[in-house]
Amino acid sequence: MSLWAKSQSDQWEEPIQTVISEMQRVAPVMQQLTGIQNRLQKGAVAVEELMSRKRREFRDEMEAERKELTAEKAAAMGEIRKEREKLEEQKKAMEGVYKFQSSKIKLDIGGTKFTTSLETLCSEPGSMLEAMFSGRHKLIQDEDGYYFIDRDGTHFRYILNYLRDGIVKEGCLPSDPQIVKELEVEADFYQLQGLLKFLEGRGLPAVPQDDVDSCFRSKACTFYSQNGSLLQGSWVAKKQVTYKFKNLSGLDFSSRKFTYGASFVGSILRKANFRNSLLTNVDFTNADLRDADFENSNLSGRACFTGAKLDGARFSPGIKEQLGLH
Incomplete structure (x- = not known):
């Protein structure tokens, strides 16, 4: 190394050492400041999270309180509506009383x-x-x-x-x-x-189908309808069939031969089925025969319909006129 270079090196060595010393002295302080900055940043994040949580809690509390107030308002309005309706009913009742009195x-x-x-x-x-x-x-x-x-x-x-x-x-x-x-x-x-x-039918004892069937015996029989066609029956009466003032609505009397006559005086026989039956000496006086079915039956043997209700009752063509029914 030349004398000039050595001289220059010696000249800068002391300042450089001073700077190095100073940097070594400042380094712990910088580390400390960096730690403080990191803690401040973490604290700021924590504060932001806390504020965010508090805002959410506040909003939730406000929403819950709003819902509670809304429910209370609705309940109060409901009570007011009920009271108004009650007053209206009382008003109508009093108007009714006034009408009755006047x-x-x-x-x-x-x-x-x-x-x-x-x-x-x-x-x-x-x-x-x-x-x-x-x-x-x-x-x-x-x-x-x-x-x-x-x-x-x-x-x-x-x-x-x-x-x-x-x-x-x-x-x-x-x-x-x-x-x-x-x-x-x-x-x-x-x-x-x-x-x-x-x-209709109240107060009159109801008769079950089995009770009606017990008045007949199962037996094949033939007879003519009122229009002259040959009918095949399945039941023949054992005795006179008597059901006065009974409820016989909807029961089945079809394909039966009333050999000994029958009395249905004052009985309810709505929708009863008398199709294909021989109704000899059957008394329907004051009976309710509305919607009953007499189609293809033989009613020529002194069947009586005095005072009977026949609205909707079905007969073969021309039979009502033959019997004088209207």
Whole structure:
């Protein structure tokens, strides 16, 4: 090395050593600062996560509180609605009471006195009572203000209760079949179709098919229909068949030979099947034969249909005219 180079090296050695010393002294401080920076960054992340969690918790709490308030509001509105409906019902009830009070009607049914309302008497459209008190007809009152109807008033309270309620409540009608029949007659007079429908067959004991079959023996037999065609029967009566005031609706009397006659006086025989049968001396007086089937049967042997209900009953062509039925 030349003297100049050595001189230059010696000249820079001391500053360089100074710098190195200084850097060695500062290095721990820099490491410490770097550690502090790392901790600050971690702290900032932790703070951000904490703030985010708190924001979520706050939003969840607000949403839960909103839902709770909404539910409380809905419940309160429901209660208010119920109270309003209750008030409306009370208002209607009071209006009804006012109508009843302002339209009071006094009736004399065959000597038995009743007091009711115009609303009640007109509650079933198409009934005789609705027609009477509709205002379309002039009615006469006696000196005490009663309207007289010449009917037996014994069962009229049942009529009024039906009109008041619009239905027949179970247990509110007599169980005696004779009284039920009398009530049915009154319902028919007043043309109360709803009550008639309810009363049909009620109070009359129902007869099972096995009971009917026990009156016959299984035996092949032949006879002629009223139109002259040959019929093949399967049952022959053992004795006179007697079912007075019974409920025989829907039972099967088809292909039977009533050798000794039969009595169905006052019985319910709706939709009963008498097809292909020989009905000799059979009495259907006052029987309900609506929708019964007599097609291809022989009714020429003094069958009686006096007072019978025959709406919808089916006969072979020309038979009703032969029997004088309408």
